[in-house]
Amino acid sequence: MSSFYTSLSGLNAAQTDLNVTSNNIANVGTNGFKSSNVEFADVISSSLYQAGNSVVGQGTRTKSISQEFTQGSVQSTGQSLDLMVNDQGFFVTKAAGTGSQVNFTRDGAFKLNANTDNVTDSAGNELQVLPVDQLGNVTATGSAAMRTLHVPETNGTAKATSEIDLSMTFPSDAAAPTDTTFSPTDAKSYNGATSTTVYDSAGNAIPATVYYVHTQSLTTNSDGTKSGTSQWVAHTYVGDQEVFPAGTTTAPTLTFDTNGTLTSPTGVQTYGAVTPTGASGPLAISFNYGTATQEGAFALQTVQSSQNGNTVGQLSDLTVGDDGVVSATYSDGSSLKLGAVALANFTNPSGLHQSGSTNWQATGASGAAQIGAAGTNGLGTVSQGELEMSNVDLTSELVNLISAQRDFQANSKAIDTDKQMLESIIQVV
Template sequence: MSFYTSLSGLKAAQTDLSVISNNVANVSSNGFKKSRADFGDLVSNSSLQAASVAGQGARLKSITQQFTQGSGMAASERALDLAISGQGFFVTSSDQTGGGVAFTRNGAFGVDNDRYVTDSRGNYLQVMPVDTSGGVTATGLAAAKSLQVPLTSGDAKPTSRLDIKLNLPAAADLPANRAVYQAPATYAFDRYDPNSYNYSAQTTVYDADGNGQPATIYYTRTAAPTASSTDSTWEARMFVGNAEASSTKNADGTGTSPAVPLSLTFDDKGVIKSPVGDVSFGAALPSGAAAPISLTLNYGTASTQAAGTFKVASLTQDGVEAGTLSNVSVGNDGLVSASYSNGTTQKLGKVMIANFSNPSGLRQMGDATWGASGDSGPPVVGEASSNGNGQIQSGALELSNVDITDELVALIAAQRNFQANAKAIETANTLTQTIIQTN
C-alpha cells in the first residue's frame, strides 16, 4: 500500500510543480492571475473502521485562481491600453453583435480594419451606449455594443450665421466717381474689378456635409453726406462660392433674382442705423455644395464708419467642417471620447465592467480571459467606479499578480515533496526486496 500512497504524493507534487511553473512562465503576462493547487488527504472509512487508521495518500481537490490585484501598473503611451484598479473584468464579444461573451483583465486593446476596438484574441470590447453628454442610456449585458472609433467625424454643421464687426472709412470715395467710370462709361459692380467696389472681407462657410465654401462680402460706398442728408450709405454684396446671395427672399426661401445687395446706413457720427439685428439672405447654391446655404448676417452695434482704414475686427461663423480623428481618451469612469480636427468631441460609450459572486469559479480560456460558468454565477455588469467596480486607468496595463520570489520558494518546496515521495517509494521497494530475499 505504501507504493500507492507515495505514488499519489508524487502525482500531487508533480501537479504542484506544473501549477507553479505555469505561474512563473506567465510572470510577464498582462492581467494574468496566478493559480494555487489545493490538496486533501485520502482516508478510507467504513462503519466498522477503527478510529485511527493510516491515510492512503493525497488527492488534488482543486486548482484555484487568485484574483488579487496585479503587482503593479505598467505605464503606456497608448490611450487604449486600459487597466482596472480594483474588482471587475472587461467584457468582450467574439462578434460585433455581442455573441460569445468573455471576460478579461488584459487591457491591451487595439483597433482593427473596421475601426472596432479589439483585444489580443480579436474579441470586441463592449461598452454601454451613452448620450451626447456621456450619460448611460441603457444598462445590462443585452444593451452592450462593440466599441467603434470613427476615423472621421460625421457631426459636420452647416453655417447658418455670420457675425461681423468692422469699420468703414469715413473718407472712402464713391467708385461711381472714379476716372475709369467717367462718361461715356457707366458704373456697374463687378467683383473681378477692384475699381467697382471699395473693400472686401472673406471667411469660409460650410454646407450640410461640412464642405467649405469661400464667403466674400464686397462693400461699395453709394452715398456720402450732403447738405440735405448727413447719412452715408453702403452696399454689401455677399457671394458664397460663385453664387451671389440676395438680401431678399422668395416664399420658398431662395434668393430673388437678380440678387439684391444689402444696404448699410451710418449717421453723421458713424453709428450704424441699419440694418439693426439679423438679416436673412436667400439660400445660395454655389458649385460643389451639397445643398443650398442659407446665411443670416448680423453687424451688431459695434460696426462703425469712422476715420482710419478699413478694418474687420471680427468675422465669425457657426459652421463646422467634417473632421478627422485626432485623439481618443478614456476617463476613470470608462467614458470613451473621440476628439476631431474640427474641434468636435464625440462620446462613444462607457466601458462595461463585469463582476461575479465567485470569480474563482470562472472557466479559463487563456490570454487572461475567462468565461462564465455555473460555479462563478452570472455576470453583474455596470459602470466603472460604481457599485464596487474598479476604476479604469488609461495608458496603463495591469501586471500579473505573480510574485516570483514566492513562486521560487514554492517551487523548491514542491521539488522537496517530490523527492521525499520518490525516496519513500525507494525505501518501500528496498523493504520488499529484503522480505523476498529473506524468504
C-alpha cells in the first residue's frame, strides 16, 4: 500500500502545481501581480540502522510557493496618479485611521478621493509619502515619518478687488448712438463696452462691465482744425448693480482735448460700494483711466486691463518626479510640494505575506520594511503616467500547465497499476 500513498502524494503535488499555474494565468492582466513558483521536495522515511542503498522514497511534498519579484511590463496611461516603481521597492498604503494595517504593493493605480482629497488605491487604502520642504527636499525618512498624501483642491487666500486700471483707446470720429436713452440691454444706446472679472472677499468671480456712450465730438473748424472737447459717458456695472463715483448718482464723463489727451477725470476715481447678486459682501472699487487716449478712426478698444483682486487657486495640475516628489499647481500660478512618495524595500521580499489585491504585508521572514525616498538606498525611481503590469510569462505558464497535467496522469496511472496488482493478489489468495 505504500506505493498507493506515494502516488497519492504525487497527485497532490501535481494538483498544487496546477493550482499555482492557474492562478498565474488568471492574473496575467492584474496590475503589479507577481507570478508564483511551487517547489517540491522528496519524502524519505528511514532509520539510522537502515542501509543507505536500501532506502525507498515515500513520495513528494510541497516545499514552498515563492514569488518572482521581477519587473513586469510597462503600460503607458498618461494619468497623473498612475505610478510605477522602476526596479526595487514597493508603494506603501494604509487604511484610514490610527493603527491601521500597513500594506505594500507594486500596483500604482491610484486616484483622488473626492470626499477627503486623499490619494487612495481602488480599495480606499491611502498612499503614504514622506515630508518635504518647498524645494522638494525630503526632511525625514522611516515609517514614523510617513503620512497620507493629501491634495488640496484650492490654495491661497481670496482677495477682494479694490481697483481696476483700464488703458483704453477711444475713436475721435465716433458718432453718437442712435438710441438716446442708455440701457445695458440695448446695444444701440452705447458705442462699445469692456468687461473685467473682479472678485469679492470670498473669491467669487463677478463681471465688471463699462458701457461707453459718445455724447460730444470735437468741433471741426473751417480751416480743418479741431477745437473744443470730446466727451464719453462711462456707465459702470459691477454684476447687476450700476455704480457711481462716491457721493454722486450719475455716471462719470471722460473728457479729451484736441490732442486726444484725457483731461478729466485724472488719477484714481473711487466708486461707491454695492453688493451685486451672488457676492458675499459689498464691493468698493476704484477706477483709473489715467492712460486712456483718443485717436483717429480707430474702433473703441481695450489696450490693457488689470485688477488687484484674486480668487483662491484651483488645482490645475499634479506632477510626480522621478524622485517621487509630488507637486500641485493651481490656477493662480501658485504651487505646493505635497511630499515624496514613500517606497519600501525588504531584505527578503519572498518572505512577504500575500494579503490579496496585489498587497503584501511584512513578516519575520521578510524582515522589517526599510522606508525611504525614490532613488535612494537601492530604491528605484518613480514614473508618472505608467503602470507596471503582471510579470506572468504566459508561454511558460502554458508549458507548466501541460507538465502538471502529465504529472497528474502519470501518478493516476501508478495508482491504477497498484490497484490491479492488489486485485491480482486477492484473486490468488
